[in-house]
Amino acid sequence: MLGREAASREGGGGVPPSPPAVATVDAVRVRGLSLLRNGRTVLALADWSVPVNGRCLIAGPSGSGKTSLLQILAGILPPTTGTVEIAGREITSMPEAARDRFRGRTIGFVFQTLHLVRALSVLDNLRLAAFVVGERRSDAELHQLLRAVGLEDRARARPFELSQGEAQRVAIARALVNRPRLLLADEPTSALDDANAQRIAELLVARTAEIEAALVVATHDARLSPWFEQKLELGRSS
Amino acid sequence: MNIVRLALAYLRYRLATTSLNILLLVFGVATIATVVIVAHQIRERVSREIAGIDLVVGAEGSPLQLILAAVFQIDAPTGNIPLAEAEFLRRHPLVASAVPIAMGDSVSGFRIIGTEPALLSERNARLARGRLWERAMEAVLGAQVARATGLDVGASFVGVHGLHGGLAHAEHPYTVVGVLAPTGTVLDRLVFTSLESVWLVHERPRPSVARGAPAEHEHEEHHEHEEHPASSEKRISREGAEITALFVRYRSPLAAVQLPRLVNERPNLQAASPALEAARLLAILGFGLDTLRLFGVVVTAVAALSVLVALAHALEERRADIAIMRVLGATRGLVVRELLLEALLLGAAGLVLGLALAHLSVELLARSFRQVHEAGITGGTIAPEELWLVPAVLALGVLAALFPAVRAYRLDLASTLARA
Ligand SMILES: Nc1ncnc2c1ncn2[C@@H]1O[C@H](COP(=O)(O)OP(=O)(O)OP(=O)(O)O)[C@@H](O)[C@H]1O
Ligand SMILES: [Mg+2]
Numbered sequence: 001m002l003g004r005e006a007a008s009r010e011g012g013g014g015v016p017p018s019p020p021a022v023a024t025v026d027a028v029r030v031r032g033l034s035l036l037r038n039g040r041t042v043l044a045l046a047d048w049s050v051p052v053n054g055r056c057l058i059a060g061p062s063g064s065g066k067t068s069l070l071q072i073l074a075g076i077l078p079p080t081t082g083t084v085e086i087a088g089r090e091i092t093s094m095p096e097a098a099r100d101r102f103r104g105r106t107i108g109f110v111f112q113t114l115h116l117v118r119a120l121s122v123l124d125n126l127r128l129a130a131f132v133v134g135e136r137r138s139d140a141e142l143h144q145l146l147r148a149v150g151l152e153d154r155a156r157a158r159p160f161e162l163s164q165g166e167a168q169r170v171a172i173a174r175a176l177v178n179r180p181r182l183l184l185a186d187e188p189t190s191a192l193d194d195a196n197a198q199r200i201a202e203l204l205v206a207r208t209a210e211i212e213a214a215l216v217v218a219t220h221d222a223r224l225s226p227w228f229e230q231k232l233e234l235g236r237s238s
Numbered sequence: 239m240n241i242v243r244l245a246l247a248y249l250r251y252r253l254a255t256t257s258l259n260i261l262l263l264v265f266g267v268a269t270i271a272t273v274v275i276v277a278h279q280i281r282e283r284v285s286r287e288i289a290g291i292d293l294v295v296g297a298e299g300s301p302l303q304l305i306l307a308a309v310f311q312i313d314a315p316t317g318n319i320p321l322a323e324a325e326f327l328r329r330h331p332l333v334a335s336a337v338p339i340a341m342g343d344s345v346s347g348f349r350i351i352g353t354e355p356a357l358l359s360e361r362n363a364r365l366a367r368g369r370l371w372e373r374a375m376e377a378v379l380g381a382q383v384a385r386a387t388g389l390d391v392g393a394s395f396v397g398v399h400g401l402h403g404g405l406a407h408a409e410h411p412y413t414v415v416g417v418l419a420p421t422g423t424v425l426d427r428l429v430f431t432s433l434e435s436v437w438l439v440h441e442r443p444r445p446s447v448a449r450g451a452p453a454e455h456e457h458e459e460h461h462e463h464e465e466h467p468a469s470s471e472k473r474i475s476r477e478g479a480e481i482t483a484l485f486v487r488y489r490s491p492l493a494a495v496q497l498p499r500l501v502n503e504r505p506n507l508q509a510a511s512p513a514l515e516a517a518r519l520l521a522i523l524g525f526g527l528d529t530l531r532l533f534g535v536v537v538t539a540v541a542a543l544s545v546l547v548a549l550a551h552a553l554e555e556r557r558a559d560i561a562i563m564r565v566l567g568a569t570r571g572l573v574v575r576e577l578l579l580e581a582l583l584l585g586a587a588g589l590v591l592g593l594a595l596a597h598l599s600v601e602l603l604a605r606s607f608r609q610v611h612e613a614g615i616t617g618g619t620i621a622p623e624e625l626w627l628v629p630a631v632l633a634l635g636v637l638a639a640l641f642p643a644v645r646a647y648r649l650d651l652a653s654t655l656a657r658a
Contacts, residue, residue, distance in 0.1 A: 067656055074565065077652040097569040104567010114655070117559045119251035120244075127239035132568035174566070 025088035027052050027182045027214030028073060033082030035068055043068050045082070048232060050214045052087075052181070055205065057225060058218040060234030066218035069234070070184045073216065074107050075099040087181040104133035108175030108213070110204075112187035115167040116159040122146070122170050123155040129177040137177060145173040149203055165196040172203055176211065183208050185217045189224060201227050241572070245579040248552075255548045256584065259541065263588025264595055266538030267631060271596030271624055273531045278621030281520060283614045286423050288512035290360050292494065295324055295501050296483040301510035302518065308339065308483035309512050311349060311424045315341060318480040319507060321433075327486060327501070332493035335360055338481040342436035343397030343407060348383045350397050350412075350429040352436030352481075358418070360487060363425050367391055368416030374434040377412040381420040382427050389414050397439055410439045422614060437479055538634065545584055546638040549577065553642045560646055561654040570647050577643045578636055585635025589628060596624075 028050040035043040043065035050056045058066050071077035073084060075091045083092050087106055091099055103109075116125045123142060130137040146152045149169035159167060168188065175183055185204060189197035205227050208215040217224060225231070249256045287309055296304040299316030306313035321338060328336040337360060340352035351357075355370045358378075368391040371378055379389060389395055394411045412431060420426055486509075488494060494511075501509035553560075560573055601617025604610045 071652050071655065076565070076655065097571065100564065100569045101567055103565070109565045111655070114558055114562065117562055119247045119559065124239060124243075124247065128244070128563070129566045131239035131241075131244070132563060132566050132572060178567075 024052065026050060026085070027054060027087060028056075028216065029085040030073075031083050033072065033084065034080050035065065035072065035077070036080040037068075043072075043079075043234070045069070050182075050216055050230065052214060053209070053212055054230055055208070055215045055228045056217075056230040056232055057228035058216065058232045058234060059220060059225075061220065064234040066220075066234055067186055070109075070186050070216070070218050073182070074109055074184055075103050101133055104129070105135075105178050106181050108178070108180040108183040110168070110171050110175050110183070110185040110188050112190050113164070115171040116162075116174075118159050120159075121155070122151065122157050122159070122162070125159070125170060126174050126177050129174045133178060135178060142177070145176060146170070148207060149173045165192055165199070168192065168196075168200055169203065172200070172207065176207055176213075179211050180213050182214045182216065185215070185219075187219050187221065188217060189221050190219065194223065197221065197223050241576055241579055242583075244576055245583055248556075248576075248580055249583060252548070252552060255552070259545050259548055259584055260587050260591065262541035262544050263538065263585065263631070264592040266534050266536075266541050267588055267592025267627060268595040268599065269534030269537055270531055271534075271593050271627060272599055273527050273534060274623045274627075275596055275600050275617070275619075275621050276615060277524070277527045278623055279615050279619065280523065280613070283423075284516045284520065286421075288516055290362070290487055291485045291512050292488040293486040293497060293501075294483050294510045294512060295319070295327065295486060295507060296510070298506055298508045301508060302515045304483065304508065304510045305512050305515040307341075308485070309424075311428065315482045316508070318482055319484075321479045321481045323504065323507060324481065324484040327484060327497070330497070330500075332489050332497060334487045334489040335485075336487075337485045338433060339483055339485065340433050340436045340480070341482045342431070342439060343399050345383070345389075345395050345397055345412075345429055346387045348380070348387070348427055348429055350377070350431060350436065352431055352433040354433070357485065358425075358430065360485070361421070361423070361425060363421050364419045366417045366419040368414070371415055371430065371432050371435075374432055374438050375410060375412050376415045376431060376435070378416040378418060378430045379414055380418050380426040380428045380430075383429055384417045391415060391417060407439050410435075427612070433479065433481065538631065541588065542634045542638045545581060545635060546641060549581060549639055549642040550645075553577075553645055557649060557654050560649055561651055564649075564651050565655070570649075573649075574643045574647050577646055578639050581635040581639030582632060585632045588635075589631045592631075593624065593627070 026049040028048075030045050030048045032047075033043065033045040034041060042063075058069060060066055068077060072079045073086065075084070075086075075094070079092065083090055085091070086102075089102065089106075091102060094102060116122070117128060120128060123139070123146075126142045126145060127137070143152055143155060146155055149172055151166060151169055151173070154162065154166065154170075159170075162170065168191075172188075183204065188204065189200050192200060201224055204215055204217065215228075217228070288305075291309060294304055294308050296308060296315065297317030297319050303313050304316045307315040318340075324336070324338065327333055335356060337354055337357045339357065342350035342352050344350060358364075358370070365378070366381065368378070377395075379387075384390060387395070391414050393414045395414070396411050397407050399407065412429075412435070418425065418430075486497065488497070498509040498511065501507050563573060564570075597617040599617070600615060604615045604617065
C-alpha cells in the first residue's frame with residue numbers, strides 16, 4: 001500500500017530534501033513512515049508534508065489507515081519505521097511524557113464521537129486543556145473561544161445536556177485552547193447531518209486559518225473535499 | 239482548573255457512589271475513634287486518680303472494692319480499720335507519706351471525707367480561694383462541689399447521712415473555709431474536712447462537746463451506716479478512732495516488695511495496689527473496647543474495599559475520559575495522580591467526618607449520661623492514638639486506588655481512541 005498525493009504542492013513530492021535548503025518549517029513532515037499491525041503493513045508513507053497554514057484531507061476506504069496515520073502524527077501510536085516532525089520537532093524520538101506535553105501544546109485533536117470529559121462542564125472542559133499542559137487561560141479567552149463556535153451561552157452546561165453537534169463544537173473550541181500549530185480531526189462530520197457537517201467544516205477551516213494552524217482531517221465524508229486544497233489518498237491495504 | 243478541582247468534579251459526578259463510600263468510611267472511622275477516645279480518657283483519668291498513691295490500706299475484703307471505694311469513690315468501702323492499727327505504717331522507714339481518710343456523710347450528693355491536709359498536697363490539689371481546714375467542722379470544697387451547690391467560703395452546710403439523702407446532722411453544721419481549684423479527678427467531687435469532724439458528727443451530740451475542737455470523749459452507740467458496715471462502735475479519740483483507708487506513698491521501690499506483705503500479715507488489714515487493681519479493671523474494660531475496635535476496623539476495611547470497587551468500576555466508564563485527557567496532553571503520571579487524589583479526598587472526607595462524628599458522639603454520650611460525664615469523659619480532647627487513624631486511613635485510600643491507578647497507567651491510548 002502506498003499513500004500518494006493527489007494534489008501536488010511546491011516542496012512536496014518524493015524529492016529528498018537537503019536539510020540546509022529547508023527554510024520554512026512545515027507543520028507536518030513525515031519520512032519513511034511505515035506501520036505494521038499483526039505483521040501486516042497497514043500504512044506506508046515515504047515522504048509527505050503539510051505546510052504551515054495548509055489544509056489536507058486524508059481520504060481512503062475503511063481500514064486504509066487514516067486513523068492510524070492521525071494517531072502517529074499526534075504521537076499516540078508509534079510508527080514501525082520512519083520519523084514524524086510536527087512544527088519542526090521530531091516527535092517519534094521524544095520520551096513519552098515530553099511527547100504528551102508537546103501534543104497538548106502543539107496539536108489539537110477532534111474525534112468523531114468522543115468529545116467531552118463527562119464530569120466537567122463545557123467551560124471546565126476548556127480549562128482542562130490548559131491545565132493538563134500547565135497553562136492558564138483567562139475565562140474571557142475561553143468564553144471568546146466558545147463564542148467563536150456559537151456556544152457562549154452554554155459555558156455552564158454539562159456534556160450530557162449537549163447535542164452531538166454542540167459537543168463537537170465544544171471539542172473544537174477545546175482543541176484550540178492552547179493555540180496549536182496543527183489541528184487533527186478524525187471523521188469529525190461523519191455522525192452529523194448536512195447542516196451540522198457544513199457548520200463544523202466551516203469552523204475547522206476558519207478557526208485554524210485564524211491562528212495559522214495547519215488542518216489535517218481524515219474522513220471518507222465526501223461533503224468535506226471542497227474545503228481542502230491538499231489531499232492524501234490512502235489505498236486499501238492488501 | 240487544577241488537579242484538586244478535577245478530582246472533586248469526578249467525585250461529584252458519581253455523587254451516589256461517593257456518598258456511600260464516605261458514609262462507610264465515616265462509620266468505620268467513627269467507631270474506631272470513639273473507642274480510642276473513650277479508652278484513652280478512661281486510662282488518663284485512672285492514672286490521674288491513682289497518681290501519688292502506691293498502696294491503699296483498708297479493711298479486709300476485695301482489693302478492687304477497696305480501691306474503687308477509697309480512690310475512685312464509686313463503691314462502698316470494705317469496712318473500717320482502727321487508726322491505731324495503721325499507725326505503724328506512718329513511722330515505717332520505707333513510707334514517704336501515709337494519709338488516712340474516713341468517709342463521712344454527704345452534702346447534695348457529694349461525699350464528705352475526713353482526712354489530713356497532706357492528702358491534697360500529695361495529689362497536687364491547690365486552693366482556688368480560702369484556706370485549708372484547721373479545726374473540726376471546717377470544710378474545703380472540691381471545685382465541682384462548689385459549682386454545683388453554690389456554697390463558697392464563709393457559707394455553712396449540714397451533712398446528710400448516707401450519700402443520697404438521709405438524716406441531716408443539723409446539730410453539726412460545717413463551715414466552708416476554702417475551695418479547691420479543679421483537678422480533673424474525683425477530688426473535684428469531694429468535700430474535705432478533718433478526721434475529727436467525721437468522728438464528731440457520728441457522735442451522739444453532747445452539750446459538753448464544743449464545736450471547733452477535736453473532742454476526746456468515749457462514745458456510745460451510733461446509728462448504722464451503710465458505708466461503714468464494719469463499724470458498730472466508734473471512738474472519737476485518736477487512739478480508738480477508725481478510718482476507712484490509708485493512702486501510702488513509698489519512699490523506695492523496695493517498699494513494693496515488703497509493705498504489702500507486712501500489711502496483709504496483720505489481722506483485719508489488707509493492702510491493695512491501685513496500679514494493679516486499675517490495670518485489672520482496664521483489662522476487663524479493654525476486652526469490650528477491643529471487640530468494638532475490631533468491629534470498626536472491619537467496617538473501615540469494607541469501606542476501603544468499596545472504594546476500590548467503585549474506582550475500578552468508574553475506571554471502566556472512564557477510559558474515554560482518560561483518553562481525552564491524554565490526548566489533551568496529560569501524562570500517565572498526571573492521570574494516576576488524579577486518581578490517587580480522588581481516593582485521598584475520599585479518605586480525608588471519611589477521616590474528618592468520622593473523627594468529628596466520634597467526638598460529637600462521645601460528647602453527646604457525656605451529656606446524656608451523668609455517670610459518663612462524671613467519669614470525666616468529654617468529646618473535646620484529642621487522644622494521641624486517634625492521630626494514627628490519619629495516616630492509616632489515607633494509606634488505605636491510596637491502597638484502594640492503587641489497582642485502578644495501575645490500570646489507568648497502562649491504558650493503551652491508541653486502541654482506546656480507535657474504538658471511540
Ligand atoms: N489495535 C489494532 N491492532 C491491530 N490492528 C489494528 C488495530 N487498529 C486498527 N488495526 C488495523 O489497522 C488498519 C488500519 O486501521 P485504521 O483504523 O487506521 O483504518 P481507518 O482508515 O481509520 O478505517 P475507518 O475508515 O474504518 O476508520 C486496519 O486494517 C485495522 O484492522
Ligand atoms: Mg478511522
